Amino acid sequence: MERSEVRGLYLLAAFLACAYAMPFVVGAWTGTVRLDERWLGNLATVVIGGIMQGGVYAMFAVGLTLIFGVMRIINAAHGEMVMMGAYLTWVCFFYLGVDPLVALVLTLPVAFLFGVAVQKLLLNAVVGAPELTGLLITFGLGLTMIYAVELIFTTDFRTIPYAPGTVRLTNTIAVGQNRVISFVMAVVISTGVYLFLKLNRLGKAIRATALNAEVAMVCGIDVRRVYLVTTGLAAALAVAGGALVSIQFGFNPETGVLYTLQAFAIIILGGRGHYLGALIGGLMLAVLENLVSLMVPNGTAMVELAAYGLMIFVLLIRPGGLMGVKEG
Amino acid sequence: MDGCSFVVPRGKISGLIGPNGSGKTTTFNLLTGLLEPDGGQVIYNGENLAGLKPYQIFRKGVTRTFQVTRIFREMTVLENMLSVTGLGVPERVARQRAEELIAFVNLGHLRSEYGGRLSYGQQKLLEFVRALMTDPDLILLDEPAAGVNRTLLQHLLDHMHRLQEQGKTIVIVEHDMNVIMNHCERIFVMDYGVKIAEGPPAEIQRDERVVEAYFGRRR
Amino acid sequence: MTRGEHLRNLVLLGACAVALTILPHALTVYRRSFVLFTMMYVVLALSWNIISGFTGYTSFGHVAFYGIGAYACAILVADYRWHWIPTLGVGAVLAALIAVVIGYPVLRLKGPYFAIAMLGAAEGTRVVATVWDSLTHGGLGISLPSAETSLETYYAMVTLMLVTIVVAYGVGHSRFGIRLNAIREDEVAAEALGINATLYKLAAFTLSAVFPAVAGGIQAYKVLYIDPPAVFFVQITIAMALMSMLGGKGTVIGPIVGAVILYTAQELTWVNFPTAHLIAYGLFIVLVARFMPRGLVGLAIDRGWVRKGMIH
Numbered sequence: 001m002e003r004s005e006v007r008g009l010y011l012l013a014a015f016l017a018c019a020y021a022m023p024f025v026v027g028a029w030t031g032t033v034r035l036d037e038r039w040l041g042n043l044a045t046v047v048i049g050g051i052m053q054g055g056v057y058a059m060f061a062v063g064l065t066l067i068f069g070v071m072r073i074i075n076a077a078h079g080e081m082v083m084m085g086a087y088l089t090w091v092c093f094f095y096l097g098v099d100p101l102v103a104l105v106l107t108l109p110v111a112f113l114f115g116v117a118v119q120k121l122l123l124n125a126v127v128g129a130p131e132l133t134g135l136l137i138t139f140g141l142g143l144t145m146i147y148a149v150e151l152i153f154t155t156d157f158r159t160i161p162y163a164p165g166t167v168r169l170t171n172t173i174a175v176g177q178n179r180v181i182s183f184v185m186a187v188v189i190s191t192g193v194y195l196f197l198k199l200n201r202l203g204k205a206i207r208a209t210a211l212n213a214e215v216a217m218v219c220g221i222d223v224r225r226v227y228l229v230t231t232g233l234a235a236a237l238a239v240a241g242g243a244l245v246s247i248q249f250g251f252n253p254e255t256g257v258l259y260t261l262q263a264f265a266i267i268i269l270g271g272r273g274h275y276l277g278a279l280i281g282g283l284m285l286a287v288l289e290n291l292v293s294l295m296v297p298n299g300t301a302m303v304e305l306a307a308y309g310l311m312i313f314v315l316l317i318r319p320g321g322l323m324g325v326k327e328g
Numbered sequence: 329m330d331g332c333s334f335v336v337p338r339g340k341i342s343g344l345i346g347p348n349g350s351g352k353t354t355t356f357n358l359l360t361g362l363l364e365p366d367g368g369q370v371i372y373n374g375e376n377l378a379g380l381k382p383y384q385i386f387r388k389g390v391t392r393t394f395q396v397t398r399i400f401r402e403m404t405v406l407e408n409m410l411s412v413t414g415l416g417v418p419e420r421v422a423r424q425r426a427e428e429l430i431a432f433v434n435l436g437h438l439r440s441e442y443g444g445r446l447s448y449g450q451q452k453l454l455e456f457v458r459a460l461m462t463d464p465d466l467i468l469l470d471e472p473a474a475g476v477n478r479t480l481l482q483h484l485l486d487h488m489h490r491l492q493e494q495g496k497t498i499v500i501v502e503h504d505m506n507v508i509m510n511h512c513e514r515i516f517v518m519d520y521g522v523k524i525a526e527g528p529p530a531e532i533q534r535d536e537r538v539v540e541a542y543f544g545r546r547r
Numbered sequence: 548m549t550r551g552e553h554l555r556n557l558v559l560l561g562a563c564a565v566a567l568t569i570l571p572h573a574l575t576v577y578r579r580s581f582v583l584f585t586m587m588y589v590v591l592a593l594s595w596n597i598i599s600g601f602t603g604y605t606s607f608g609h610v611a612f613y614g615i616g617a618y619a620c621a622i623l624v625a626d627y628r629w630h631w632i633p634t635l636g637v638g639a640v641l642a643a644l645i646a647v648v649i650g651y652p653v654l655r656l657k658g659p660y661f662a663i664a665m666l667g668a669a670e671g672t673r674v675v676a677t678v679w680d681s682l683t684h685g686g687l688g689i690s691l692p693s694a695e696t697s698l699e700t701y702y703a704m705v706t707l708m709l710v711t712i713v714v715a716y717g718v719g720h721s722r723f724g725i726r727l728n729a730i731r732e733d734e735v736a737a738e739a740l741g742i743n744a745t746l747y748k749l750a751a752f753t754l755s756a757v758f759p760a761v762a763g764g765i766q767a768y769k770v771l772y773i774d775p776p777a778v779f780f781v782q783i784t785i786a787m788a789l790m791s792m793l794g795g796k797g798t799v800i801g802p803i804v805g806a807v808i809l810y811t812a813q814e815l816t817w818v819n820f821p822t823a824h825l826i827a828y829g830l831f832i833v834l835v836a837r838f839m840p841r842g843l844v845g846l847a848i849d850r851g852w853v854r855k856g857m858i859h
Contacts, residue, residue: 074663131658132605135659136605136792143825143829144830147823261667301678305674311667312653316653362735362738386741398736400728403732410722411726411729422722458740
């Protein structure tokens with residue numbers, strides 16, 4: 001590692017330390033930090049809850065990082081795909097009476113086909129074009145999706161009442177059942193995708209293409225097919241993320257923008273195109289968000305600021321992220 | 329690059345040669361501020377340029393061209409010329425100077441054409457005259473001959489000598505040994521980021537180390 | 548471009564000014580406000596074009612400045628009983644300051660990362676406007692004391708639009724503009740030619756923040772009620788971008804043409820299909836980016852209908 005890179009890493013570490021200290025400082029200032037047993041229980045609860053939530057974030061962020069790694073396209077419609085997943089699950093739940101987890105069997109193939117269609121109609125044309133063209137096109141796609149969903153479902157917030165109970169760890173520490181279920185599902189799916197990329201022939205082709213598309217092509221890999229599968233897989237991950245988010249939080253068509261920015265923040269923090277980085281970034285962002293919502297007054301609105309702030313500052317301090325190297 | 333030191337003679341044409349990857353372009357990047365040296369100095373007119381920004385170095389009278397041309401592709405030839413700063417003259421004068429320079433390299437009829445539509449040789453010429461807009465004192469040319477046809481090359485070399493007669497200092501990186509040997513007064517040879525030889529052309533041609541660097545050690 | 552052509556353009560602009568001055572007396576209130584909003588989008592698109600078209604830094608967050616201008620006007624008029632005209636100046640200065648503070652770090656990012664960071668910055672501004680309720684009344688929004696404003700705001704917008712056009716034209720035809728273009732084409736080469744890219748980018752960014760702030764202020768006084776979702780609406784940024792792209796970003800006439808066409812189309816569809824027009828917006832971005840990246844003006848130049856520089 002070069003000297004300037006090491007310096008960037010230290011700066012980033014310092015920044016993250018400040019970011020995590022911030023909610024505590026604000027909390028102490030406004031008196032929400034009390035240091036009694038109940039408060040410590042709350043703290044432990046939100047940290048554990050954050051880790052659970054982070055698993056889900058990491059899972060859908062992996063979809064974004066896959067597309068970026070393979071095609072160098074930043075998919076600005078990723079959050080809208082998450083939002084689409086939430087609505088698909090909601091439809092299955094309320095109209096077909098299908099359990100949200102069982103619904104994945106229906107929604108994931110739909111998502112995969114949707115991703116393939118997006119790749120065929122839009123992204124194939126912009127692979128290799130300046131990064132901005134891909135960003136603009138996917139941004140347009142995202143807007144179209146928002147308003148199409150709005151046309152069908154209106155802007156009302158929806159929720160899915162699912163596994164509302166809590167899992168009690170101690171007297172003071174309790175985590176929602178839905179969070180635990182989501183976390184377990186996210187871990188299962190992420191591991192599945194990881195094994196697919198590591199062991200499966202097609203998965204290996206995806207990784208080879210991400211390393212160097214030209215060399216992959218020379219080695220007889222059908223790059224077009226790899227692109228199709230990658231976007232399909234990314235869309236499936238986003239929709240799965242949407243399903244797991246929908247049983248925890250309310251959503252409306254416009255929440256997609258927040259998911260897009262969260263996913264950006266995560267892969268920028270972890271390092272673009274880096275699988276493990278997305279996992280670390282997801283956990284870190286979610287824990288920070290939960291700390292903010294516990295201690296900072298008006299926390300729910302401030303949670304969004306945590307994602308934006310984290311993203312912008314990491315971009316500025318160390319554009320390559322935690323795991324990435326500096327890009328030319 | 330490490331432990332590599334040059335003194336470029338003022339008012340002369342010097343050549344910088346070496347095998348591929350020996351650090352010639354890196355040297356230019358260090359001189360013009362595109363790369364920041366980890367240590368060492370770049371002394372120019374008694375001033376240390378190391379650590380200055382590229383535009384500051386440019387305004388001190390150091391200008392360059394690039395190995396792979398970096399003209400502005402979606403701007404016209406004339407706009408390419410006028411983009412140069414630090415002239416300190418009214419627009420009309422700048423425009424006149426630009427017209428003269430592009431006429432000089434036979435690009436006058438293309439003044440309203442996009443830079444990206446020129447042939448590679450024409451782009452090289454445009455980049456060369458663009459670097460001359462401010463009347464610089466030290467001119468660094470990175471492979472000026474590559475892709476330029478014979479007639480135009482002769483034209484370009486003539487102009488280089490005329491600039492030298494005006495007292496300009498010129499350094500060229502070039503793979504065309506005819507250009508280097510016939511037009512440079514002093515030659516620096518680099519290999520693996522280190523200067524391995526320096527001297528007038530005749531001396532360099534006989535130098536064992538130079539031959540070694542290019543063709544490998546003789547058994 | 549020759550002196551004669553500059554003169555011709557000036558005469559054209561003067562004719563427009565005269566026509567727009569007489570026009571409102573011949574229009575219904577609805578049509579008058581339609582013309583006002585068309586002019587507002589001309590201002591927004593032209594401003595966005597200074598940083599994103601001329602300089603090549605695509606901003607996905609310019610609505611932030613529009614919102615700041617709107618809030619400056621609304622707060623000062625509603626809570627501090629100012630006359631509304633001076634609040635426009637306050638909004639402009641505030642937007643310029645914030646542009647410098649945001650721009651200095653964020654303009655170091657390239658291409659898509661700048662775009663995303665600006666998206667984050669604008670969303671962040673919206674959150675601040677929502678949370679800081681002692682100043683902004685939070686999510687409740689601000690109602691301005693009503694007044695007969697239709698003509699006042701109309702003429703304010705005419706003035707703003709003329710100023711914006713003159714400034715954008717001046718930038719586009721000066722060496723300042725050429726240097727912004729140089730940064731867009733190749734920032735490294737531009738720096739090697741003596742252009743202090745940081746300073747030029749910051750100047751362009753600040754300039755492009757000022758006019759939207761004033762437009763936001765006028766708009767606030769025109770509609771008399773604002774809240775965070777309305778004035779920090781992502782779609783306003785998208786409109787700026789799309790209008791410029793449709794007309795031809797990096798030119799002066801392009802954003803004007805794009806704004807007029809798109810706002811008219813939007814108004815016509817909006818009346819009939821309230822949500823469908825937004826879907827069309829998204830699709831339209833996709834189509835323009837995919838098939839016509841250089842816009843109508845670029846198309847006209849490529850086809851040889853007009854000479855480059857002629858309408859640029």
